[in-house]
Amino acid sequence: MDDNQELTRSSRHQKGRDSQSDKQINQATDEELTATVDQTVPEIPETETTIEESATTEMEKTTQELVEEPAEDGTTVAETADLPEVVATAADEALPEDSSETAQSDEDQKTAPEVTTVEEETPELAPAASQPEDFEEIHETRQSRQHQQTPKKKRSWGKNIFTLISILVVAAVAGGAYYFFDQEHQAAVRQEQYENGATNLLAEIQEERNQSGVVDTLTKKDDTNLKTVVYTPKNTDGHLPMKDPEASLNALVEKAKKTVKDDEKAVIVGKLDVDTVSDQLDIYQLVAQRYRWDGKKESFITEKAITGEASYIYHKTGKPVSIKELIPEEADLLGIQQVIQQKILDDAKDPAAIFDKVLDMPRISMENKIEYSPEKLTITLPKNDTGTKKITLAYKDIAAFINTSLVDAEALQDPDKVTLDPNKKYVALTFDDGPNYATTGKVLDILKEKKATATFFLLGQNIAGNEALVKRMVDEGMDVGSHSYDHPYLPNLSDEQIQEQVRKTDKAIFEACGKLATNFRAPYGAAGQQAARVIGKPLIHWSVDSQDWELKNVTATVARVKDTLYEGSIVLMHDIHQTTVEALPQIIDNMRQEGYEFVSVDTLLQQTQKPLYTYFGENDFRIIE
Structure with missing residues (x-):
């Protein structure tokens, strides 16, 4: 070792x-x-x-x-x-x-x-x-x-x-499978909700069709997300206003289907709708109505329908309404002409610049294209220099000139119209031949003090220099009308001369107050049918003549009016006489003591007066022969 x-x-x-x-x-x-x-x-x-x-x-x-x-x-x-x-x-x-x-x-x-x-x-x-x-x-x-x-x-x-990746892959596959199963389950629930909602909706629509009175045949097409139901009207006797309703309705349905998105659920119903406008008017219209399913609210939302051209059926004839049935008389066309002229002036930026052109417009006739619906009227105007080619009018503005049973009642509502109480008595005071610088202002003072309304028929030649009086009349709620330019006897004038009398006075009134005169009082109350046609305005006569122009006596004038007055009458006086100015307070007091209320001519007649007619009182009018 x-x-x-x-x-x-x-x-x-x-x-x-x-x-x-x-x-x-x-x-x-x-x-x-x-x-x-x-x-x-x-x-x-x-x-x-x-x-x-x-x-x-x-x-x-x-x-x-x-x-x-x-x-x-x-x-x-x-x-x-x-x-x-x-x-x-x-x-x-x-x-x-x-x-x-x-x-x-x-x-x-x-x-x-x-x-x-x-x-x-x-x-x-x-x-x-x-x-x-x-x-x-x-x-x-x-x-x-x-x-x-x-x-x-x-x-x-x-x-x-x-090993970790294997675990993650297994977890992902398991999670994906669960997610897929859950999505499939939720989709099935949503589909079931849509199916139940569609069943209820179509049941309601079927009940409506049963009550509509329209005879039709039913066809259905049921896809997963879109249900199409078409009620094709039968036209065996040719009573329907449209040609080939089946082809027209199918075209509307196809157009409606294109508006449904791929991810939407919807129901489309094609049908003929018949809606009653009045006791004399029905609207026939082919409709493709869309109902979109709202999954969150679990209900259908009614969307804007795709519609065909509407036909307005007159019960009296069973056929579409004609313009002649809507506007029956020549007088109605003349009345609508006045409304057109005033509307063009109201819409103009500078009315004075086009006023003469408005007065020179050719009158409308049945030859013009007139587009009718129960809500409004659209007229293509004759060629003119105003710059207006087509105009749409509200029925409330032309109610006096149309058959109101053929329009929607709501379109006739006029909140500015003054209605008369049937339990009260009314009278319309009228004054001719003004304005007069010395006396007309005093008449306006009395009316204002007595809270009375009146209508003034003006001579065109007297407006110059008295424009302020005319404007005051309008500002204080009075009506103004035309009494010709210089008070001629119209039967002795030619059409051109009569037209000149009317035109010059209309211009003078418009320049003074911005309004066209819609009523005309013929000098001496003399106007035949031809003169009335040229004038183109309702002729306002009278039923009580004070004879102030002849009596020129305060007491006699007061007595004359009191003895001849009746309910709904139109009283004739002249604002150019001093005796009339002095008699007016007593005349108003006597009327008020008898329970009368004072209104303008338009209000007394409820704006129903037409050209070619003469009006004597509230319920007294006649066509001019």
Whole structure:
């Protein structure tokens, strides 16, 4: 044993002389070899046990380093890997790879019991000088194997990553399957709600069709998201106002289907609608009605229908309304002409600039294109210089000139119209031949003081210089009308002369107050049918003549009016006589004592007066022959 130690030291010192670095390595090797030789020389089994323990210790060290060494993401094998597997792997790598060494170790264990003394076995050991080299080889092999641990750790990480990915894939597939199933379930619920809603809606529509009185045939088309129901009207006797209603209705339905989006659920119903406007008028119209399903509210929303051309059926004839049935008389056309002229002036930026052109407009006739609906009337005008080619009129403005049973009642509502109380008595005071600078203002003062309304029929020649009086009349709620320009006897005039009388007076009144005169009082009350046609305005006569122009006496004038007055009468006076001015307060007081209220001619007649007619009182009028 001493000889071996000496030999080992001698070899170690020899290597130390070669290099300082080798000295450090040999020193560590000497300590390790000394300990090993001390344990192996006395007894071979102890030496084998020591090598095995060294391998085990080295395996535990390598395993510990592998477990504690952090990976690229900062985690350790201990945190992510299966520790027993790592330990087993480390054990395999720590043990010698040479199978001959393992076999030798096993053979040593078998022969160990036969060794009796150290001296006998010592010669079989490798020379002491070669042992350091063997240990150095072992040391280098250990370091090499430690460096080879990295690929094995990568293989372990790859396996775990594969496992993790597999788990995630399985989870994703399971989650996707659940999501798909849930979506399918919700879609089925939504579809069922839509189907139930559509069933209820179509039941309501069928009930409406049963009550409509229209004979039709039913066809249905049921898709997943769109239900189409068509009620095709039967026209066996040709009573329907439209041609080929089946083709027309199908075209509307196809047009409605194109408006439904791919992701929408809807119901489309094609039908013939018949709506009653009045006791004399029905509207026939082919309709494709759209109902869009609102999934959140679980109900249908009625959208704007796609409609065909409406036909307005007159009960009296069973056919579409004609313009002649709507506007029955020439007088009505003349009345509408006045409304057109006033509307053009009202809409103009500079009415005065086009006033003459408005007065010179050709009159409308049945030859003009007139577009009718129950809500409004649109007329294409004859060629004119006003710049207006087409005009739309509200029925409330032309109610006196149309058959009101053929229009919508709501279109006739006029909030500005003054209605008469049937339990009260009314009278209309009228004054001719003004305005007069000396007396007309006094008449206006009395009317204002007595809170009475009146109508003034003006001579065009008297307006010049008295425009302020005319404007005051309008501002204080009085009506103004035309009494010709210079008070001629109209039967002696030509049409052109009569037209000139009317035109000049209209212009003078308009320039004074901005209004066209709508009523005309013929001088001396004399006007035949031809004159009335040229004038083109309602002729306002009278039923009570005060004869103030002849009496020129206050008391006589007051008595005359009192003795001849009756309910709904139109009273004739002249605002150019001083005696009339003086008699007026007493006349008004007498009337009021008898329960009369004072209104304008338009209000007394409820704006129903027409051209070619003469009006004597509230319920007394006649066509001019």
